[in-house]
Amino acid sequence: MASYDVIVIGSGPGGYVCAIRCAQLGLKTACVEGRETLGGTCLNVGCIPSKALLHASHQLHEAQHNFVKMGLIAENPIVDWTKMQNYKKDVIEGNTKGIEFLFKKNKIDWLKGWGSIPALGKVEVAGELHIAKHIIIASGSEPSSLPGIKIDEKIVVSSTGALELDKIPTKMVVIGAGVIGLELGSVYARLGVDVEVIEFLDQITPGMDGEVQKTFQRILKKQGLKFTMGAAVQSVSTKNKTATVTYVKRKKETEHQVEADVVLVATGRKPYAAGLGLEALGIEMTKSGQIQTDANYATSASGVYAIGDAIEGPMLAHKAEDEGMAIAEILAGKAGHVNYNVIPGVIYTHPEVSSVGNTEDQLKEQGRDYKVGKFSFVGNGRAKANFASEGFVKILADKNTDRILGAHIIGPMAGDLIHEICVAMEFGAAAEDLARTCHAHPTYSEAVREAALACGNGAIHS
Ligand code: NAI
Numbered sequence: 001m002a003s004y005d006v007i008v009i010g011s012g013p014g015g016y017v018c019a020i021r022c023a024q025l026g027l028k029t030a031c032v033e034g035r036e037t038l039g040g041t042c043l044n045v046g047c048i049p050s051k052a053l054l055h056a057s058h059q060l061h062e063a064q065h066n067f068v069k070m071g072l073i074a075e076n077p078i079v080d081w082t083k084m085q086n087y088k089k090d091v092i093e094g095n096t097k098g099i100e101f102l103f104k105k106n107k108i109d110w111l112k113g114w115g116s117i118p119a120l121g122k123v124e125v126a127g128e129l130h131i132a133k134h135i136i137i138a139s140g141s142e143p144s145s146l147p148g149i150k151i152d153e154k155i156v157v158s159s160t161g162a163l164e165l166d167k168i169p170t171k172m173v174v175i176g177a178g179v180i181g182l183e184l185g186s187v188y189a190r191l192g193v194d195v196e197v198i199e200f201l202d203q204i205t206p207g208m209d210g211e212v213q214k215t216f217q218r219i220l221k222k223q224g225l226k227f228t229m230g231a232a233v234q235s236v237s238t239k240n241k242t243a244t245v246t247y248v249k250r251k252k253e254t255e256h257q258v259e260a261d262v263v264l265v266a267t268g269r270k271p272y273a274a275g276l277g278l279e280a281l282g283i284e285m286t287k288s289g290q291i292q293t294d295a296n297y298a299t300s301a302s303g304v305y306a307i308g309d310a311i312e313g314p315m316l317a318h319k320a321e322d323e324g325m326a327i328a329e330i331l332a333g334k335a336g337h338v339n340y341n342v343i344p345g346v347i348y349t350h351p352e353v354s355s356v357g358n359t360e361d362q363l364k365e366q367g368r369d370y371k372v373g374k375f376s377f378v379g380n381g382r383a384k385a386n387f388a389s390e391g392f393v394k395i396l397a398d399k400n401t402d403r404i405l406g407a408h409i410i411g412p413m414a415g416d417l418i419h420e421i422c423v424a425m426e427f428g429a430a431a432e433d434l435a436r437t438c439h440a441h442p443t444y445s446e447a448v449r450e451a452a453l454a455c456g457n458g459a460i461h462s
Contacts, residue, residue, distance in 0.1 A: 002109070004030045006331060007123045007132035008324075009115045009276065012040020013317035014308030015138030016099050018324030023106035025332035030132075031108055032115035032125050037096035038103065040140055042317045045160045048095050050183055051348055052088040053163065057190035058350050061223075066387045079191055081168055088163070116277045120303055134303055134331050137276065137291060138324065141309035144270040146175070148235035155238050156263045159184060165262060169193055173245050173260040175233045177204035179347050181266035182220065186349045189224045196226040196258060198233055198247055205347065209359045209408035211394065216353055216410055219390055231256070236263050271310045286312060296336075297327045305331075319343050342425045346415035351391045354418035357406030357425060358396060369399040373431060373455030375447050377411045379462045382442040388412035393451035395421065395431055402430035402455065413444050420448060431455035 005027035008019045016038060019031040037044060063077045103110055113126030123130045143158035145151050153161030162184045172188050174181040177199035189195040197204075203213045204220075204227070217227065231247040234255075238244075243263045248255050271290045278285070284292040284300040291306040293299055299306050305327050308320030322338045329336030347353040363370045373395040377383040391411030397404050407421040424434050434452035439445050450459040 001129050001131060002030070003131040004028050004109075005132070006030075006134045006136060006328075007032060007111070007115075007130060008136045008138055009117075009123065010040060010138035010140055010308075011035075011038040011099065011110075012138060012140045012308065012320065013042050014140070014320030014324045015040065015136070016102070016324075017321040018136055018138060018307065018328050019108050020102055020106050021325045021328035022331065023108050025328055025334070027328070027332060029106075029108050030111050030130065031103065032111045032113070032123065034112070034114035037092075038099040038110065039092075039096040041142075043095045043099070044092060045163060047317055049088050049092055049163045050159070050187070052091040053084070053187045054183060054348050054350075056084050056087060057187045061190045061350070069387065079168065085164065114275060116275055117281060117304065118277060120281070120301060132303075134305065136297075136324075136327060137273065137299070137304065137306040137310055138308050138320065139273050139276060139310050140271075140320075141269040141315055142272040143265065144268050145265050146233060146267055149175075149233070149265055150236075151265055152238070155241060155243050155261070156236050156265065158265055162262070162264045169260070169262040171260040172196070172262045172264060173198060173243070173258055174264045174266055175236075175245070176200075176266040176268070177227065177229075178206065178266055178268065181264065182216075182225075183348055184264060184266070185225055186220065186223065194226075195224070196228060196260070198228045198231050198245065198258075200230070200232050200250070202230050204229075205353070207359070208345075208353070208355060209394065210361065211392075212353060212355070212408045212410050215391060216347075216349075219351065219410075220349070228256075228258075233267075236265075269309065269315055273310055288312075296330050297323060313340065314343060314345065316343065316345065339426065342422050344415075344418045344422055346418065348415060351388065351411045352414035353410045354414040355406070355408045356418055356422050357404070359406060359408065360396060363396060363405060368405070370396050370405060371399045371455055372396055373451045373453065373459070375450035375454055375459050375462055377444075377447055379450065379459070380442075380444060380447045382444055383412055383447070385442070386412065388444075393417070393447045395434075395448075395451045395455055397431040397455045402432055404429055404431055404434070407448075407451075409448075411444070411447065417444055417448055420445065 006022045006029045008015045008031045011033035022029040111125040171194045174185045174197045233247045281301045297305040307323035309315045326336030344356045376392045377389045383389040394408045396406040431452045439449040
C-alpha cells in the first residue's frame with residue numbers, strides 16, 4: 001500500500017498537467033490511467049489525432065488547389081489512407097510517450113488500471129489500495145449520442161470512430177454543426193467525401209459571434225460541405241452497411257431521410273465518471289451530470305477535488321490544464337486561479353476560427369456601450385501571398401474606456417493570433433495598447449493590430 005500527497009485520477013490534459021505541477025511543487029504524486037497510453041481523450045482519440053488528419057488533408061487541398069498557382073506541378077495527388085493513418089498513429093505515439101517521459105522526469109508514479117475511490121483518502125487501482133491526502137478527479141468526458149441512435153463505431157461513429165475509419169467513405173452525414181462535426185467534416189470533405197451536415201439550429205457553431213458564423217458557413221460551403229439547417233435528427237438505422245438518417249425540418253415539420261455509408265454523431269459530450277464510486281461517497285452532482293465543485297475545485301467529499309470536462313464550464317483541454325495547475329497550487333498552499341473570462345476557443349478548420357471573451361450578442365444583452373474594430377485579411381500582405389485572405393479579425397472594446405472585451409477571428413492561424421489578445425485582456429489592456437505595439441511585417445499578426453487600430457482612428461490598410 002503506497003501513500004501519496006496527491007493521487008490524480010485520469011491522465012488527460014487536466015490530469016497529467018495537474019500531476020506534473022503537483023510534483024514540481026514538492027507533492028508526492030501518482031496518476032491513475034486505465035488506457036494503455038497516457039494523455040486521455042485529447043492525445044489518444046481527440047485533439048491530437050484530429051489535428052494530424054486536418055494537417056494532412058489540408059496539404060492535399062493545397063496541392064489540389066494552390067500548388068499550380070505557385071508554379072508547382074503535382075498533378076492528381078493520391079491519398080494512401082493506410083499511410084495517413086500510420087502518420088496519425090506516430091503523432092499520437094510521440095505525444096503519449098512524451099507524457100510518460102515527463103512523468104518519469106518528475107517522479108510521478110503511473111498507477112496502471114481504472115481507479116475508484118472506495119473511501120475518503122483511498123484510491124483502488126487494479127485490486128491494490130493506495131492512500132492519498134488529496135484525490136483529484138480528472139476523468140474527462142465521453143461522446144453523448146441522441147436517443148434513437150446507437151453508435152457502433154463502424155457505420156454510425158462518434159469522433160473516436162471517425163478518426164479510424166477502415167476506408168474513406170463516399171457519403172458521410174454529420175449530425176451537429178459544432179466543433180467536432182465541422183473539424184472532422186472538413187477532413188473528409190477535403191479527402192473527396194460528399195459531406196452533409198445536419199444541424200438542429202439555424203446557424204452553425206452555437207454561441208459564436210454571428211458574423212463569424214455566417215462567414216464560416218459560407219467558406220465551408222465553398223469547400224464542398226453541404227448544410228441542412230433547422231433539422232432535428234430523430235433516428236439512424238443501418239442495413240447492409242448503409243445508414244439511413246431520419247430528420248424533421250423544424251419549421252415545416254416535414255420528415256426527411258438521407259442515406260450515407262458513415263454517420264458521424266457530433267452532438268456534444270458528457271462528463272465521464274463511471275466506476276469511481278462517487279454515489280457511495282455522497283459526492284454532489286449538478287443537474288447536467290457534472291461533478292459539483294466550489295471555487296477551489298473541492299467536491300462535497302472531504303479531500304476529493306475535480307477538474308476539467310467532469311465539472312462545469314467549456315469542455316476544452318486548455319481549460320482543464322489551467323484548472324489542473326490551479327488546484328495543484330492551491331493544495332501546495334499557493335494562490336491557484338483560473339480567469340474564466342479569458343479562455344480562448346479555437347476551431348482548427350481551414351481557415352481557423354478563434355474567439356475570446358464576449359460576443360457582440362453578449363455585450364448587447366449586458367447593455368454595454370461597445371465599439372467594433374474589424375480588419376479583413378484581404379488587406380494583409382502575408383495572407384495574400386499565401387492564398388489565405390479569407391476572413392477577418394474583430395475586436396470588441398468598451399466605447400468609453402477602450403478596454404478590450406472580446407475578440408473573434410476567422411482566418412489563417414486564427415488559433416495562434418488570438419493569444420496576443422488574450423494576454424492583452426489578462427493585463428486589462430485597451431485596444432490602443434495593441435494598436436501602439438509594433439507588429440513585424442509581413443505577418444498575419446498585423447491584422448490583429450489593424451483591428452485594434454480600427455477601434456480608434458482607423459486601420460491603415462482598409
Ligand atoms: P457541440 O456542442 O459543439 O455541437 C453539437 C451540435 O449538435 C450543436 O450545434 C447542436 O445544435 C447540434 N445538435 C444537437 N442535437 C441535434 C439533433 N437532434 N439534430 C441535429 N443537430 C443536433 O458538440 P461537439 O461538436 O460534439 O463537441 C463536443 C465538445 O468537445 C464541445 O464542448 C467542444 O468544445 C469540444 N471540442 C473542442 C474542440 C476544439 O476546441 N477545437 C475540438 C473537438 C471537441
